[in-house]
Amino acid sequence: MEDGKKIRRMISQGVRYCLLAWAGIFSGTMVAQTQKVVFSRDFSPAEGLVIPQEKPYRDEVCLNGLWDLQCVAVPASWKSGSGIAPELAAPQPDQWEKVKIKIPSAINVNDWGRGSKVGEGTQRPYTPSSVYFPSYPEHWVRARMGWLRRNFRIPADWEQKRVLLHFEAVAGDCVIWVNGNEVCHNFDAHLPFEADVTEYVNRDGENELLVGVRDTKLFDQSHPVYKKMGATYPTGSNTDYLLGIWQDVYLFAVPEIRITDVFVQSWLDKNELKVEVELTNLSSKKANITLNGEVREWINQAGKDILTAPEIKWTLGNTALTMPVTTVVLQKGEKKKVIITQKPDDKLKYWTPDTPELYTLLLTVNGKKQIYDCKATRFGWRQFKIVGDEFQLNGKKIQCFGDIQHPFSAYICSRRFAYAWYQMIKDFGGNAVRPHAQPWPRVYYDLADEMGLMVLDETALFGSSIRLNLEEDITWERSHQHLERLIMRDRNHPSVIGWSAGNEMFAIALLNKPAKEVAAVWDDKLVELTLSAKKYDPTRDFLTLDGDRDMDGRLPVWSKHFSHGLKLEDLPKGLNKPLIVGESGATYYGRPHQLYPFVGEKAYLSYKGRSEALAIDVYQNVKQMAIPYLAYYSPSEVCWFGLEHMNLGYHDFSRLPNLSDGVFAGKAYEEGKPGYQYERIPPYVTTFNPGLDTTLPLYKPLPMFNALKAAFGGGEWAPFKEVKHPVKPACPAPVYTVAYLLGE
Incomplete structure (x- = not known):
């Protein structure tokens, strides 16, 4: 081959996944698959971001679930590389897709891996399928702009709380609308962001949430000299073409007087646990508060086998350390940073790779007659x-x-x-x-x-x-x-x-x-x-x-x-x-x-x-x-x-894999549940089988x-022999530019 580009492209698209697997076709190791492989547990165990100890003062509703989707075409007149993306036209009332999208999920998730057409008679029969949601229409993989929509209600007991929208990550340029009001804009495909929507929500009825997204590549700015340049944003790897809400979404209820950030610093060489706390007062009055803190053991109660170990189960144990009480005055509308320190004096166990001991710091914001807030932060006592x-x-x-x-x-x-x-x-x-x-x-x-x-x-x-x-x-x-x-x-x-x-x-x-x-x-x-x-x-x-x-x-x-x-x-x-x-x-x-x-x-x-x-x-x-x-x-x-x-869920090597192969969800789809709920895990997309x-x-x-x-x-690897074979000259010019190998 003239250069390595085609080899690298074939490898990255998945030919490497299959060489060993296809060997079974000709080596006589055919096993007939008699029934569909179904996994009866959660594909992706997950929990919310508000823990039970915070619940009396903070709350959350997970907005994952079935959302409406409307794909928007890129205008034919738009020119790529200008640095100016096409305008995202407003959603049309009669253009919503008949099929709902299962959030979290990129709109084009079935092309994440570039195997969306596998099993449908395409030119890449040896690329592993990337179809995780067979229910999605095929044209979604070509989407570059669109709208996502769902309605939500505010729980009755949130009356005295501020309401925040929290997105763990949205791929593409993103605009958030609530009840017809633009409340937030985000341009980062990989990191979380929040919007305070207190002033825009209806506490007595339905609320409409709209999320508009545009492919980040629509914002590329070509350079007249450096022709390979284009991206004016951190691209990531193999995710820079994804579009949509690809991680969890939450609605948070938080108090008006609250902790907005905590940074726990472990200074072992000073025998000092230092905590930076950011406090905010969004109430209508000055607040005289005390900040209390206790460090409690975080105890992992998950199982030990491959099925139960990834499933989340934990509790907080004994109090290992108490932080000194700090008095703070917060003016109306004020944000203030407070630093509290404590000497652990050997009361905290070290976090190391061999002993990953964890603790949770519980900070409470107390007024004269009530507790305003409680914020939990998990950390480890260690220093690099x-x-x-x-x-x-x-x-x-x-x-x-x-x-x-x-x-x-x-x-x-x-x-x-x-x-x-x-x-x-x-x-x-x-x-x-x-x-x-x-x-x-x-x-x-x-x-x-x-x-x-x-x-x-x-x-x-x-x-x-x-x-x-x-x-x-x-x-x-x-x-x-x-x-x-x-x-x-x-x-x-x-x-x-x-x-x-x-x-x-x-x-x-x-x-x-x-x-x-x-x-x-x-x-x-x-x-x-x-x-x-x-x-x-x-x-x-x-x-x-x-x-x-x-x-x-x-x-x-x-x-x-x-x-x-x-x-x-x-x-x-x-x-x-x-x-x-x-x-x-x-x-x-x-x-x-x-x-x-x-x-x-x-x-x-x-x-x-x-x-x-x-x-x-x-x-x-x-x-x-x-x-x-x-x-x-x-x-x-x-x-x-x-x-x-x-070869997850694929065992009949007398034929190539198709969309009937893979491991399929055995649990019914659940609304409002954190984590991915895949419909299917295709064969050959990974080297791991976590019990599926x-x-x-x-x-x-x-x-x-x-x-x-x-x-x-510290041992010796038996096949290793330090034999340096002479370097062979490069192959002569090829007769054929592509070769496929099946079997041994």
Whole structure:
């Protein structure tokens, strides 16, 4: 093949998912499927954001459920790349779709993975299906603008409360209307936002909620010189074309005098628990209040097996620490920040990957005759620091070994799949994870807290897309807002070790080829963006642009992504700062001649040979580079190339999969329930089976997983032989540009 682009495209679209599975067609392992595979539990266990201890003062109604949808066509006269999106025409009373959409769900969710037409006689028969909602009409996958609508009522006991709308994430430019009034606008596809709608709701009857959405790509601004540029917003990876309400929606009731933000800071080296509390008084009078706080044990009561462990069950235990009482005067309409501190004096247990001890801080706002508010914040007693070239947890050196994952399809919104991924990481001896290239759903950070995985938290500035337009001021404005919102969402998570302000941003200059002085301006702005994290979170030293080294010494860690081969000479010497290799290996791009030095002719013969070559590469990198020298190391990616893809709900290998295959929902659809309620999980979209198909294990290891497990466990991996085969010359010019392999 002339270059690697077609190979990479085929791999990313899913051909890699199927090579091993299709082998069964010709190897005689045909198993007839006699009945539909049905899963009788929640596909995505979830809970609301208001916990029972807050309920007397705060409340919520989950607005997930069946919504009306109206797709709006992009005018034929609109020109792309202008930076000006087409106007979103008002919804028409007779144009609502006959089929309801199940929120949370992107309108085009069935094309998240680019397999929407699988099983319908298309040109891509070997791409896994991405149809999670078979009830949705096919034309929804082409939607670029639209309206979503539902009605709601205000509970009678909310009479004295303020009413907020809360969206966990809406993909696309978003405008919110309540009862004919525009109340909010949002342009960030991955992070939560709220609107106070108290003045717009009808407390005695029905209320109409309208959400208008426009594809973010409609806002692209082309550049006259740098032709690859376009996006003036953080794109993320594999989600920049999604449209609609793809995460939970809530209606909140909150008191007029309340806590609006809490930041718990664990300063172990000072023996100090510091809490920043933001208070707001929206009542008509001055308020004299006292702020009380107690720290209680958070006890996980979930089960231990793969079905019950991801299901949420917890309680609060004994009071471990009491915070000092603070008196505050809040004027009418005033917002004020209060700081309270306490010395734990060994009363709190450390959070570590091996002992993920958690606590909940309950803060109450008390008046003379009543309690106004109660706010709960979960946290862990731990401290991450950089000391010289060491990364430290609780005063001791720690090395982070983990995995990354691109959000390739809608299964990522399920807590079950998140749990399975994390369990796999722990099984090979890892203790870290980077939910890659964008903020992921909140569940990933909650589970990392609970399971003991250290998280490198990353923005949606995905430089590898090459699309970011760094010449537009609005790009930088949105990027700063995006990083701030990410930190404000996640800074109380004890699992979060630091902030990655972007991924492989060097690629934009590399492929757009600006003048050096232009690239230098971009670099200056990237450094400024990254270091701005300290403004919102002074507790974490780990700040990086993952894969972009240390930006000429200006960032506190050195981070690079390595290709195949052991390249110890590429590690800098004497930097006196932690060294990070956030991605390593030829998983995505490696052609047989590149992998030949690891396994010889086997690299040409089968996927098994390729997989063994990848494993040998990662094994020697762990043993000879990661363990001796690095503070953080991750291959790219164990969850896709270290495991077989799962034939969930598909066992008749005498035919290709179709829309009758997969694992289907066995529970009736429920209104007002947090979490995704998929209709179907297709086969081969993932390498994990979190108990959905009883005929399959949790995962099936390939050589890379086994190599990592041996390397991190201190043992030897039997297939590893340090034989360096001579490098073969590249293949001659191809006769055929595409080849398909079935069977062995």
